Amino acid sequence: MIVLDCDDLFETWRQQARWLLSHQIDPDQVSWSVKEDADLFASDDHYPPHNGPFQARVPLELLALLQNAAQYCGDQRWSLLYEVLWRVSHGDRTAMLAGDKLGSEVHRRLKQVSREAHHLHAFLRFIALPPCNVGKDLEVKAALLETQKLPEYVAWHEPAHDILHSASQHFVGRMGKHRWMIATPKDGVFYDGERLIHKRQCPAAWQSLARNADDPHGELWLTYYSHIFNRARLNPKVMQGHLPTRFWKNLPEGPLIPALISEARTGKQRDGQARQIAERRGKVIRSGH
Known part of the structure; x- marks a missing residue:
């Protein structure tokens, strides 16, 4: 052999x-x-x-x-x-x-x-980084010396196959000249506004930055997602077929999904209203004279 x-x-x-x-x-x-x-x-x-x-x-x-x-x-x-x-x-x-x-x-x-x-295209979430926060991280700077530039957006993803290098080309045209980085447990890519750099071994600094990035608009997005989640039409099996549970932990809205599904199963699927909306007082409409 x-x-x-x-x-x-x-x-x-x-x-x-x-x-x-x-x-x-x-x-x-x-x-x-x-x-x-x-x-x-x-x-x-x-x-x-x-x-x-x-x-x-x-x-x-x-x-x-x-x-x-x-x-x-x-x-x-x-x-x-x-x-x-x-x-x-x-x-x-x-x-x-x-x-x-x-x-x-x-x-x-x-x-x-x-x-x-x-x-990757559907479930990856970029987070905008404040330039001052990134600039203070000397370890990140050292890891990006090859480009002399720092990312404006970062994302963490855990693909099951080696698709990052080829599939990330999708974002080159869609992100314009913005600089972005995607880190995974295995490899990583960094787009410096001109070229896409692929690291077969993702630097630890990239992984730390992507996993610990704080989304400044996170609360707003969670509020929006919880209100557009349609409990009346929920089909958990179909949902998990399109959005596998292994991706939930890395999505901003991931922690909300189990609770929203639970609400649908305990009655909200019948009336289709979120509790926060149902408890609001209605407005009195007066006819004009």
Whole structure:
């Protein structure tokens, strides 16, 4: 068994896969793992570091398919891609199709990646930072020395797949020339008004800034959200399908949602009115003379 470590980088995996194909190494003989697991496997075969005689030809659409599917985090993340590449390079293009057993798994992963990118666009909340507060944080300044600029907006997000780098391009045109930063438990991005910088290991200073940012308009937003929450039309299963519970903890309105759902279940779904509104005194309307 040949064990490889691509460091979860598609370009590194692509070079390794090209080398494997050139030596006609079957997918059953290859595994991608982390370095500390490498001693669990061994190979009796010795292959030269340079490419072998076999030259594989694959369609360009396959490379795009594999690159998008590579953002999926899960079991057999890289081995599955090599198995698809192996079959297509040997003339079996059905491995790219959703009707094929292997292709079906690839397309399932593509859907998961696309859905996770949608979640980033829909549920990420930027918080505006007062310049004076950021400027006092020397640790943040040190972490941003590469740009010599500080963010105006920050956000914290916890994606299930490696979609941050590609999906965050969505905000480049929408935020104009404003500087913003998104931090995650794994990686981070910073847009300095001109270019998007991606850090595969999110600096601790970025994470601290994004997680501890105080939204100056938070109370106003919570008041607004609690009043527009429609208890009369609440369907918890549908709601959780569109807004998974794993995102609630990182949304400003997240702490309100369980209580609002509870209110709906205990009667508010029947009358459809928030308690604060129902208790207000009505106005007397007098007819004119």
